[in-house]
Amino acid sequence: MSEVRVRFAPSPTGFFHIGSARTALFNWLYAKHTGGQFILRVEDTDKERNTEEALQVLIEGMQWLGLDWDEGPGKGGQFGPYFQSQRSAVYEEYLNLLKSKNRVYEKEGALWFRLEGERYIEYDDFKKAEVEKVKNTPVVIDDAIRGRVERTEERDFVIVRSNGEPVFHFVNVVDDISMNITHVIRGEDHLSNTSKHVELFKAFGVKPPIFAHIPLILKESGPGKMSKRDKGALIEEYQKRGFVSDAVCNYICLLGWNPKDDQEKMSIQTIIERFDFDGINKGNARFDEQKLAALNSEYLKELSIETLTQLALPELEEAGCVTDQTDREYLHSVLRLVQPKIKSLDTLADYVGYFFQERYEEDAKALARIQKNGDAKNLLLEIMEVFEAQEAYTSEQLEETLTQIASKHQRKLFAYFPIIRFAISGRSGGPDLLPLLAVMGRDRVLSRLRAFLENTSI
Ligand code: GLU
Numbered sequence: 001m002s003e004v005r006v007r008f009a010p011s012p013t014g015f016f017h018i019g020s021a022r023t024a025l026f027n028w029l030y031a032k033h034t035g036g037q038f039i040l041r042v043e044d045t046d047k048e049r050n051t052e053e054a055l056q057v058l059i060e061g062m063q064w065l066g067l068d069w070d071e072g073p074g075k076g077g078q079f080g081p082y083f084q085s086q087r088s089a090v091y092e093e094y095l096n097l098l099k100s101k102n103r104v105y106e107k108e109g110a111l112w113f114r115l116e117g118e119r120y121i122e123y124d125d126f127k128k129a130e131v132e133k134v135k136n137t138p139v140v141i142d143d144a145i146r147g148r149v150e151r152t153e154e155r156d157f158v159i160v161r162s163n164g165e166p167v168f169h170f171v172n173v174v175d176d177i178s179m180n181i182t183h184v185i186r187g188e189d190h191l192s193n194t195s196k197h198v199e200l201f202k203a204f205g206v207k208p209p210i211f212a213h214i215p216l217i218l219k220e221s222g223p224g225k226m227s228k229r230d231k232g233a234l235i236e237e238y239q240k241r242g243f244v245s246d247a248v249c250n251y252i253c254l255l256g257w258n259p260k261d262d263q264e265k266m267s268i269q270t271i272i273e274r275f276d277f278d279g280i281n282k283g284n285a286r287f288d289e290q291k292l293a294a295l296n297s298e299y300l301k302e303l304s305i306e307t308l309t310q311l312a313l314p315e316l317e318e319a320g321c322v323t324d325q326t327d328r329e330y331l332h333s334v335l336r337l338v339q340p341k342i343k344s345l346d347t348l349a350d351y352v353g354y355f356f357q358e359r360y361e362e363d364a365k366a367l368a369r370i371q372k373n374g375d376a377k378n379l380l381l382e383i384m385e386v387f388e389a390q391e392a393y394t395s396e397q398l399e400e401t402l403t404q405i406a407s408k409h410q411r412k413l414f415a416y417f418p419i420i421r422f423a424i425s426g427r428s429g430g431p432d433l434l435p436l437l438a439v440m441g442r443d444r445v446l447s448r449l450r451a452f453l454e455n456t457s458i
Contacts, residue, residue: 004036006183008069009172011043012054015228016061016235018287019187019217022252026214027185028067029253029275036182040072041175042083045165050085061235065249066268079179084171091166094174094204095159103203109162113170115153115199131155139195144183144212144277151195159200169193173200176209185212212277217255218286225284232289242311242345247299251292256285264291265298297343305332305339312345319349321356330355333439337431354425355440358448366428367458369418376419376458382409383416384449393442395434423452 008024031038040062044050059073071077081087095111098104103114117134124131138150159170176184176197191213201208216225226233238248246268254264258281259274266274300308312335316322322331334355342348354360370376383405390401399413406413417433424445430436437445 002035003182004031004034005039005179005181006031006036006185007039007041007176007179007181008067009041009043009175009186010058011046012050012058014049014051014054014057016058017228018226018233018235018252018255020058021061021065021235022217022255023186023214024062024067025065025249025252026212026257026275026280028069029272030183030185030277031070032272033275037070038067039077039079039179039181040069040075040082041179042073042085043168043172044083044085045168045171047085057236061239064239064245065235065252066245084175087171087175090178091171091174094178095166095170098159098203101203104159105156110158111160112156113159113200113203114156139198141191141194141198141211143191144210145215145280146188146191146213146282149191149194151192153195153199157196169196169200173197173204177201177204177206181209183210183212185214188213188215212280215256215281215284218284220287220289226287230287232287232292242315242348243296244299244303244311247296248292250299251295254285254291255287256281265295293344300342300345301340303339305336308335308339312348315345315349316352316356319353321349321353326356330439330441337435337439341431351430354427358451360426362422362426363428366422366426369428370422371458373418376422377453377456379411379416379419380423380449380453383420384453387446387449391442393438393445395438398434398437420449423456424448 006027008027010020010024028038030036042050042055044055055073062069069075071079072082095104098113105112105114115134115136117136119132119134121130122133123129133154134156136152136154138152141149141151143149157169158167160166175181194211194213198208218224219226219230220232228234232238235248239245249268250264250266250271253266253271253275257275257279259266259271259279303311309332313322316331334352338348338352342351373379383402386401386405390397402416403413406415418428420437421427421430421433424437424440440448
């Protein structure tokens with residue numbers, strides 16, 4: 001086990017944003033890559049927003065993505081508690097430590113952190129007031145992603161509000177110290193806080209961790225970072241829409257990281273092996289829905305039939321295609337048939353609905369094409385007798401039968417395909433016809449062909 005200890009420190013808001021998920025994922029990957037520990041610490045100091053349900057969304061999202069933590073809620077660990085709301089005693093202790101170093105003073109009920117250095121008064125145009133500033137040397141941050149960043153803190157800042165609540169900067173640093181965090185991997189939006197954090201580390205006499213600030217995720221088009229209102233921004237959405245979690249995970253890794261050779265589809269094991277700060281881009285990443293959809297479709301094609309069924313069931317049940325009564329064998333064979341063709345589970349119910357419903361809509365364009373043919377009904381009548389007499393309905397046997405019928409009537413084999421497909425599905429497209437007939441089976445195919453012949457006006 002290495003010394004590396006990283007943490008994901010979310011403030012639960014009720015959403016699991018793709019940016020947070022990526023921060024969690026990069027921390028997790030770094031821990032796995034280095035053989036270190038991954039800690040989940042809940043920064044739940046905002047009592048209004050940080051509800052139990054909000055936490056649940058986060059935990060479920062992380063579990064769905066497969067991001068297990070070594071220490072944290074539900075796991076425990078020797079550095080707990082892992083909820084900031086339960087760590088008042090720790091903050092008290094560290095506050096006293098700062099006080100003993102004469103780095104805390106009270107002003108207007110709040111507690112302020114005193115910077116070191118010579119003080120002077122300056123007129124602040126914006127606030128229209130005189131403010132006290134400190135002649136201070138710049139804080140140098142050797143960021144593992146951004147490189148050298150310098151920033152000067154020249155004003156004292158509040159660490160405990162007048163209502164007694166400790167401020168983010170203070171608790172964040174105290175927790176990183178008391179939990180022995182070695183690397184802080186977080187969103188670039190925190191880079192501007194880091195000089196405050198480093199000042200606090202210095203005041204405690206502790207060497208700061210290594211910082212790695214990950215660039216932003218921009219929305220699909222236009223400027224600005226992705227917000228929770230943007231399509232595709234929430235992990236729980238992917239969960240609901242039946243995305244393959246490995247695909248989502250793989251895609252999120254590519255938001256700001258790449259393994260230099262532009263490879264995209266990679267197992268999580270491969271990513272763990274190859275993941276390092278070197279591969280994280282300095283520039284912002286842009287969300288690309290199509291790329292995610294393409295990866296998802298590749299993953300869908302590789303799922304075991306059991307997993308595919310599990311993912312597809314909610315969708316199919318909701319659309320009313322599948323019920324408790326649906327034969328599982330049949331369901332499996334339908335899914336196996338369409339698996340190479342499906343792009344997402346969103347559209348699956350529409351794609352396979354007719355397999356399960358004896359009444360299906362006739363596609364108007366497909367019908368028009370059939371009618372244009374003029375001969376379609378004759379074609380069906382030609383095969384009917386033979387199809388009725390035949391027992392075996394494998395793909396090969398059906399092909400043999402149709403080849404014989406075709407040669408008897410001096411037609412091409414494929415002449416029969418569109419009308420058969422239309423009669424049994426109401427469509428002009430779908431999975432390959434002969435395997436489709438084999439999956440539907442003799443009884444279903446015959447009863448559909450008969451019903452079609454009886455009712456059709458073609
Ligand atoms: N609670 C902070 C956030 O959600 C954590 C910042 C950090 O990782 O240090 O942005």
